[in-house]
Amino acid sequence: MIARAELPPVWSQDVDLRRPPRLVADARVDVCIIGAGIAGLTIAKLLSADHVVAILEARGPGAGETGRTTAHLTHALDDRYHRIIQLHGEDRARLAAESHTSAIARIEALARSLDQDCEFEWVDGFLFAPPGSDGSHLELEIEAAHRAGLSEVDWVARAPLASFDTGRCLRYPRQAQIHPLKYVSGLVSALERAGVRIHGDTRVMQVEGGAPARVLTQSGAVITADAVVVATNTPMNERVNIHTKQAAYRTYVLAAAVPRGSVPRALFWDTAQRADDEGKQGAPYHYVRVANGPSGDVLIVGGEDHKTGQAHDESDRFGRLEAWASERFSAMGDVVARWSGQVLEPVDSLGFIGPDPTGQQNVFIVTGDSGNGMTGGTVAGILLADLVRGVENPWAPLYDPARITVRSLPRFARENLDAATHLVGDRIKPSEVSSLSSIEPGHGALVRSGREKIAVYRDPHGDLHACSAVCTHLGCLVHWNRSARTWDCPCHGSRFSPHGSVVNGPAVDDLAPAELPIPRVANRE
Numbered sequence: 001m002i003a004r005a006e007l008p009p010v011w012s013q014d015v016d017l018r019r020p021p022r023l024v025a026d027a028r029v030d031v032c033i034i035g036a037g038i039a040g041l042t043i044a045k046l047l048s049a050d051h052v053v054a055i056l057e058a059r060g061p062g063a064g065e066t067g068r069t070t071a072h073l074t075h076a077l078d079d080r081y082h083r084i085i086q087l088h089g090e091d092r093a094r095l096a097a098e099s100h101t102s103a104i105a106r107i108e109a110l111a112r113s114l115d116q117d118c119e120f121e122w123v124d125g126f127l128f129a130p131p132g133s134d135g136s137h138l139e140l141e142i143e144a145a146h147r148a149g150l151s152e153v154d155w156v157a158r159a160p161l162a163s164f165d166t167g168r169c170l171r172y173p174r175q176a177q178i179h180p181l182k183y184v185s186g187l188v189s190a191l192e193r194a195g196v197r198i199h200g201d202t203r204v205m206q207v208e209g210g211a212p213a214r215v216l217t218q219s220g221a222v223i224t225a226d227a228v229v230v231a232t233n234t235p236m237n238e239r240v241n242i243h244t245k246q247a248a249y250r251t252y253v254l255a256a257a258v259p260r261g262s263v264p265r266a267l268f269w270d271t272a273q274r275a276d277d278e279g280k281q282g283a284p285y286h287y288v289r290v291a292n293g294p295s296g297d298v299l300i301v302g303g304e305d306h307k308t309g310q311a312h313d314e315s316d317r318f319g320r321l322e323a324w325a326s327e328r329f330s331a332m333g334d335v336v337a338r339w340s341g342q343v344l345e346p347v348d349s350l351g352f353i354g355p356d357p358t359g360q361q362n363v364f365i366v367t368g369d370s371g372n373g374m375t376g377g378t379v380a381g382i383l384l385a386d387l388v389r390g391v392e393n394p395w396a397p398l399y400d401p402a403r404i405t406v407r408s409l410p411r412f413a414r415e416n417l418d419a420a421t422h423l424v425g426d427r428i429k430p431s432e433v434s435s436l437s438s439i440e441p442g443h444g445a446l447v448r449s450g451r452e453k454i455a456v457y458r459d460p461h462g463d464l465h466a467c468s469a470v471c472t473h474l475g476c477l478v479h480w481n482r483s484a485r486t487w488d489c490p491c492h493g494s495r496f497s498p499h500g501s502v503v504n505g506p507a508v509d510d511l512a513p514a515e516l517p518i519p520r521v522a523n524r525e
């Protein structure tokens with residue numbers, strides 16, 4: 001299998017988002033939102049008419065998972081209604097379906113109100129079984145979808161794909177798709193016009209609940225606010241609670257040129273399961289859509305998920321995706337983009353949106369996107385705007401971050417045992433390389449130095465760099481990701497750049513500097 005390097009997501013090839021200025025002085029606002037992805041920007045938009053709002057963003061708007069999504073806007077939830085009914089009951093499954101349906105409508109309304117054409121389109125969605133499967137999963141799912149109130153979901157003989165017979169499958173009418181970064185760009189302009197202060201390059205290090213609450217940034221500037229919303233994809237404001245109830249997964253995407261109109265505008269998913277995810281029923285292993293390209297369409301195909309920090313074949317996964325896609329889409333041309341991203345899988349299959357579960361006063365969180373975070377982030381906008389205003393919302397109990405779902409306890413135990421096993425077991429493993437000379441340029445490896453493990457990276461010029469391999473969240477050891485070229489933590493999904501800076505939380509501190517495990521003189525070998 002040929003290892004393929006990542007290329008920037010197809011969305012960033014035609015949208016260049018400017019980084020807003022850094023926060024340099026203390027400020028007092030009504031609402032401080034941390035994170036400028038779809039969740040943070042939507043919450044800000046829905047509060048900006050009657051609140052003074054500031055957004056603090058570690059990088060720039062859309063720089064997180066929102067810039068890496070495939071932006072299928074759907075109520076066909078990844079975790080499937082038959083599982084959601086098992087875990088939460090029929091009434092709550094109806095609320096879940098209703099909230100994601102409302103989110104699609106809200107995205108349409110917001111997109112149409114922006115100056116920017118966000119390429120929002122209504123399309124059908126098709127869920128099909130992979131070859132060799134008996135289709136019983138689809139039988140279960142259509143019955144569950146109807147019980148959840150999605151009565152329009154129906155059977156069709158096959159998805160409308162000329163070169164690929166999916167077999168009998170489910171059709172979900174009135175789903176949608178969008179260009180995520182054009183949507184982000186439009187929201188940012190609208191927020192700036194409404195007087196919302198957006199600060200980029202402003203990493204938040206700590207949140208203190210209270211009346212008012214305080215947000216402490218890396219530069220020392222502090223924001224004081226009546227309410228704080230932590231919309232950082234995975235909460236950075238607390239270390240344990242929520243992170244025991246969800247697990248981070250990497251997922252892979254490629255985009256390939258296809259002639260305009262050769263693949264119909266629709267959303268497609270199969271029901272294959274992730275090989276390493278026995279607790280989850282029917283997670284989509286492949287997801288497909290079409291978007292506008294510079295001279296034709298682009299076919300976007302995703303899948304090959306694995307738990308963050310726990311694979312050793314990351315870059316081979318693009319090859320497998322490409323093989324899967326080219327077998328099914330005869331019109332597929334050159335691959336124009338190839339990227340990976342992160343999703344957070346809650347153990348009981350629904351997002352966590354609401355008051356901070358550790359009881360921090362006037363602090364709210366949104367997380368647990370589970371591959372449906374474009375609608376999930378919009379649900380958060382609607383729900384948290386109500387909660388911040390003190391208005392009751394019927395979705396609040398469903399998404400309460402403090403909930404404990406008894407029927408998900410086996411998966412809860414499995415995920416936490418897995419983290420504990422890494423915390424202890426990875427420390428006693430030997431060095432990953434016999435000598436530093438075997439670390440290739442552009443890659444890294446863990447090397448033992450006495451009792452410590454050092455994360456050693458060789459840059460493209462051949463120079464070696466070292467930092468501690470101990471994740472600054474709760475102390476598991478990071479693992480080199482050959483595809484994204486990052487240090488990834490197998491416990492709760494924190495990720496760090498080759499030189500140790502935080503890329504994804506929950507960690508907020510960079511990896512500690514360390515000495516190379518050999519004398520400096522051997523730096524260039």
Ligand SMILES: Cc1cc2nc3c(=O)[nH]c(=O)nc-3n(C[C@H](O)[C@H](O)[C@H](O)COP(=O)(O)OP(=O)(O)OC[C@H]3O[C@@H](n4cnc5c(N)ncnc54)[C@H](O)[C@@H]3O)c2cc1C
Nearest residue numbers: 035037038039058064065066069072204341369372373374
């Ligand atoms: C490959 C892929 C495909 C997907 N496909 C779909 C799909 O088809 N449909 C769907 O609905 N969902 C999909 N998802 C999920 C969806 O894209 C995400 O759930 C969603 O974009 C998350 O939005 P967010 O605002 O919560 O997080 P993000 O977009 O990650 O935004 C969080 C922001 O917080 C910032 N931040 C983090 N820590 C700090 C800090 N300490 N201080 C300040 N700022 C901080 C980050 O820089 C980031 O910009 C997909 C995800 C991936 C990766």
Ligand code: FES
Nearest residue numbers: 471473474489492
């Ligand atoms: S992410 Fe929790 S220990 Fe690394």
